[in-house]
Amino acid sequence: MDEQEEIKPTQTYSDLEKHRVFDKEFMPHIDSMYNFAFRLTNDEDDANDLVQDTYLKAFRFINSFSQGTNAKAWLFRILKNSFINDFRKKSKEPAKVDYQDVETTYNSEEDAETNQTVDLRVESVQDLIGDEIANALNALPVDFRTVIILCDVEGFTYEEMAKILDIPIGTVRSRLHRARMLLKDKLKSYAKSLGYDVNADSMAD
Amino acid sequence: MVSEAEKIQKKISCEHKADCMKMVQLIVDGQASDEQINQFKLNMDKCLPCEKGYELEKCIKETMKLRLEKKAIPLNLIDCIKQKINML
Known part of the structure; x- marks a missing residue:
């Protein structure tokens, strides 16, 4: 479903109903929306603007939202599209490796599988503090960061993620797999730089 | 719960590692599915790399969920949105 479909009206709410649906169905997700926006943009002001744009868009096209359906996924989808269309170019996020470059690096499932990180220990992960976790996540290209946030932080199912991201479920699975391998590499680097013995008791291969 | 003695008997390499790690995910x-979970549990009881792989993935997922800082929304964000939609 692209943005055109997103804004296709499916019913007509009265003004009163619009505000009621907005307050009851959309506003409860504002914390998650702001945190998602912040993780995408890495900037509080941009996150603020992105959330405002998303909510205004959601209100403008509220007739395309059916009550009782998944409001959070609907809002996340609008936010993600707004980010791609309006914010990605002007984002203050430092230049990162393009998704295609990373796809090339992990060119096939086979390559990805052979590159799996095997020597990161549970104990090393448990010793990392929130900032180190955030830095490792932020170091990932935005498309990989996005699937980890949607799945691990927000708890969306693969099916919901497929709808939010406009990609097939199989792509959700493989992108998540690759994202986690990259994340483990970053976490391992942090653990190593902090002096943790990441290789001790390594997973036998 | 597998005893220490039994743990020693576990495989120390996994010939299906790529597939097992996809299942872990x-x-x-x-x-x-329940069937996939039960099958993997049986496998994990016999395979050290699968057990460690599962523990690591579970730990990372929990870490992302629980230890990533939750940013508080800016104080005026809700008011700002409400004001703007009232002007539409």
Whole structure:
């Protein structure tokens, strides 16, 4: 479903109903929306603007939202599209490796599988503090960061993620797999730089 | 619970590692069927790399969920949105 479909009206709410649906169905997700926006943009002001744009868009096209359906996924989808269309170019996020470059690096499932990180220990992960976790996540290209946030932080199912991201479920699975391998590499680097013995008791291969 | 003595008997290498790690992902994400979960549990009891792989993925997922800082929304964000939609 692209943005055109997103804004296709499916019913007509009265003004009163619009505000009621907005307050009851959309506003409860504002914390998650702001945190998602912040993780995408890495900037509080941009996150603020992105959330405002998303909510205004959601209100403008509220007739395309059916009550009782998944409001959070609907809002996340609008936010993600707004980010791609309006914010990605002007984002203050430092230049990162393009998704295609990373796809090339992990060119096939086979390559990805052979590159799996095997020597990161549970104990090393448990010793990392929130900032180190955030830095490792932020170091990932935005498309990989996005699937980890949607799945691990927000708890969306693969099916919901497929709808939010406009990609097939199989792509959700493989992108998540690759994202986690990259994340483990970053976490391992942090653990190593902090002096943790990441290789001790390594997973036998 | 597998005893220490039994643990020693576990395989120390996994010939299906790539497939097993894909299954681990489905399990930690709650996307595996009951049958897949039961099958993997049986396998995990015999395979050290699979057990460690599962523990690591589960730990990372929990870490992302629980230890990533939750940013508080700016104080005026809700008011700002409400004001703007009232002007539409």
